[in-house]
Amino acid sequence: FMKADEAIVVSPVVSIKSAPGAENSKDLFILHEGTKVRLLDSVGSWLNIELSDGRQGWIMSENVENI
Numbered sequence: 001f002m003k004a005d006e007a008i009v010v011s012p013v014v015s016i017k018s019a020p021g022a023e024n025s026k027d028l029f030i031l032h033e034g035t036k037v038r039l040l041d042s043v044g045s046w047l048n049i050e051l052s053d054g055r056q057g058w059i060m061s062e063n064v065e066n067i
Helices: none
Strands: 006-009 013-017 027-032 036-043 046-050 056-060 064-066
Touching: 027 056, 036 056, 036 064
Parallel strands: none
Antiparallel strands: 006 036, 006 064, 013 027, 013 056, 036 046, 046 056
16 A cells, blocks of 8 residues: 555645644645645644645645545
């Protein structure tokens, strides 16, 4: 079983955070439904993602779906 490293945003609008967890992180940018991302790492229910333009951040796993 290989974990797919590509995922797609399934929530209409999602804030991407600078770190996993809401407390010590700030909003970096916003992603919209249908955006394709690459999964780099996970911590609990948070996923570290990378966009095609190289930007990185953290998203809650419920907001993305593996493709």
